[in-house]
Amino acid sequence: xxxxxxxxxxHKTQKQSLxxxxxxxxxxxxxxxxxxxxxxTDICPIAPLLKKTNIRLGAQDxxxxxxxxxxxxxxxxxxKELNVKYVLIGHSERRSILHENNRLINQKLRACLKHSLTxxxxxxxxxxxxxxxxxxHVLRNQLLTALKGTHKLxxxxxxxxxxxxIGSHTPDTPENAEKTNEFIRSVLAKSSSAATAKKIPILYGxxxxxxxxxxxxxxxxxxxxxxxxxxxxxxHFVKIANCAP
Ligand code: PEP
Numbered sequence: 695x696x697x698x699x700x701x702x703x704x705h706k707t708q709k710q711s712l713x714x715x716x717x718x719x720x721x722x723x724x725x726x727x728x729x730x731x732x733x734x735t736d737i738c739p740i741a742p743l744l745k746k747t748n749i750r751l752g753a754q755d756x757x758x759x760x761x762x763x764x765x766x767x768x769x770x771x772x773x774k775e776l777n778v779k780y781v782l783i784g785h786s787e788r789r790s791i792l793h794e795n796n797r798l799i800n801q802k803l804r805a806c807l808k809h810s811l812t813x814x815x816x817x818x819x820x821x822x823x824x825x826x827x828x829x830x831h832v833l834r835n836q837l838l839t840a841l842k843g844t845h846k847l848x849x850x851x852x853x854x855x856x857x858x859x860i861g862s863h864t865p866d867t868p869e870n871a872e873k874t875n876e877f878i879r880s881v882l883a884k885s886s887s888a889a890t891a892k893k894i895p896i897l898y899g900x901x902x903x904x905x906x907x908x909x910x911x912x913x914x915x916x917x918x919x920x921x922x923x924x925x926x927x928x929x930h931f932v933k934i935a936n937c938a939p
Contacts, residue, residue, distance in 0.1 A: 696911060697851065697897055697918030698935045699729040699752065699814060700925030701782060702736075711736035715743050717928040722749065724936050726918070729780050729814075730925075734768055741777050752780035752814065755788060758798075758805035770809035781806050783813040784840060786857050796839035803840050807849065814851040814920070815840050816899070817878075821858035829856075833874070834881050847886045852878055852896045853920040859900025861922060868909045868916070871898040875915040904933035912939055 706714065711732050722728060731752035732740060741751060757767035773781065783806065784799040799815075806813040817836040819829040833854075841847070854874050859866050866874075875896040882891035898910050899920030910916050924930045 695725065695727055696916075697727045697729060697895055698724075699731065699780070699782075699853070699897065699899075699918065699920045700931060701731045701754065701785070701899075701920060701922050702733065702926060703754070703787070703922065704733060705926055706732060706736060708736050708739045711740050712743070714926075714928055715740045715749075718932050718935075719743065719747060719749075721928075721932045722747075722935050724748075726935065728935050731780070731782055737773075737776050737778060745777075750780060751776070751778045752782065753778050754782050754785065756781045756783075756802055756806060756811070758801035760805075760809075770805050770811055773811060774809060778811065780812045780814055780851070782853075783815050784836070785816045786818055786855060786860060790857075796836065799840045800842050803850075804843060807844060810849070812849045812851060814853050814897070816853045816855050816920070818855040818857050818860075818900075821856075824856065824858065829874070830877060833878060837878065837881050838885060841885065847882065847890050847894060850894055851917075852882075852894060853899050854878060854896060855899035855920060861901070863901050865901035865903075865906055866898070868898075868906075868913050871910060872913040872915045875913075875917075879915070902934065904930050904937065907934045908937045908939065911937065 728749045729752045731754050760769050783803050788794045803813045819832040823832050895917035897918040898916050902919045902921045
């Protein structure tokens, strides 16, 4: 079963999120797992609308402690109570703008697993790293440091998001993305087992549109899509979610 994950970033007020969900609900006709990651403030009002649908709730981040003096942070327990099932971890905007490092990402990922939230770990190389032939090294390092100390690789999703493709209208090709996902799976297989690695969904993200989504979803090694700006428009998002194959 493939995934379609919407990352709304810092877009949509509560009213706008509610209007969006009401528009898409009758139009989503897919068995795929759809995950909406709205801003924290929108989770509460839209959660009741998603009950008894195949749309799940995700958060865009989480803190690694459960409670305490951590001004501005949100804990895994707070998200769980709102019926959040998935959490984006290590999105490139948090790595670059908010200076999240691999250690913090590892702590957040482990906190998700501890509290039965499924982390969607985002990894990706910059354009320069790709041109210098460093992409595999960067991806391996991001992956292994984020997964350090996790015993069973279960309930984890990886999203391969090349940084140069995010918000750039220049997606990777489905062929390259497929090869990279195969490489990621081979790294996972070495750090666990081939059988375990096979079960971990590996998504692609970066300038996905209704037009290019089918060619990514056709690829066996691409288990779904993480969608940014095109997930903000109900019509476009519905097309991506419903598209064949
Ligand atoms: C993202 O931010 O995760 C993303 C994939 O963005 P976009 O689809 O806008 O490239």
